[in-house]
Amino acid sequence: MKRTKLAIALAFAATLPFAVQAQESPSNTWVQGSYVNADGDAEGHAVRGSFEFGESNVYGLAGVTRLELDNSPVKLDGRELGLGYALPLSDRSDLFAEAAYLDTEVAVPGGAIDGNGYRTSIGLRSGLTDRLEGLVKANYVDGDDFDGNFSGTVGGLVKLTPTWGITGDVTFDDDAETYQVGLRASF
Template sequence: MKKLLVLALTLAAAPFAATAGEHSYTYVELDANRQVIESTGSDLDLDGFAVKGSFEFAESFSVFGGYQRGEESLRSNFGPSVDFTGEQAHIGLGYHHGVSDSTDLLVEVSYIKSQADIEGFEVIDGDDGRVSVGVQSALGEKVDAWVKANYTDGDVYDSEFSATAGLLVKFNKTWGLVGEIEAGDDVTNYGIGVRASF
């Protein structure tokens, strides 16, 4: 996580000479997703998908949200495998402010709903709140990068810090390839997919 925070400071301070396009805060995105949960004994690797979206309003604000789902079959030495399903949805409000021609400061607050379903056991769910601060910067006309520091607290996350880093490679004004990683103490989330910006 420290490396991601160093990257955030580097992006914020770097004097990018390339001509940058405007950042788009209105988009829809579809990702292939993997969530790795570190647990006692063995890690859970939940493979699935994620859908995300954002809508900009009033120039500096945006509303955003998303849903992800992943599954893994847990092998047992004493019987048949057990299916583990994890789902998470979030919705939030973001603020962005230009600090240079190519870089925006990001501040976000969001609500997260998590649910875990272990076959044969009771469903576990919880509600959490998150605050994120970071920067998004254009690395030329075709590439955007962002890094954020996150603080999450509630039922599932107990005063936990994580860091997010992402990269968007634009094919044209609308379509692009996007990748993002969020790393915390016990959970790491990876996603790669396509984004349509408007």
């Protein structure tokens, strides 16, 4: 089942450069708030953002996530801080690469467990129409405190106005699926 989802994501990525032409390339300067559901067992919220440094195609990224396990006092707080680079493939599609430092804390009754690591990603973002943007990426997460793990992400952005949009994505690996849906302001 997981291989089927990965095959669908890769097929979707292959079609992105040939999609209906949009008027502008995807923005790398945005902020969003999201509802997050991890495998149906935990839910919470996230605030993420990205800021492009001038015309360099280099951008900074940051995010904070808080999840609570269902019927449990356990809470997961995650923070990430990193850099990305977007290589324009056309006036509507970018190939991108990201690297981020991850700091996680699992709060349990009587204490907390900290974990540090990193995430690297490579992917494709494309304007499918004037109001619809698609994203597909491959991720690798590793660190001293947890084992390496590959995952895939497929997502989209529906632009309500030039600034505001509704965003959603799903990240999946062999063990879990994480869904996010939120409101994004792009600049």
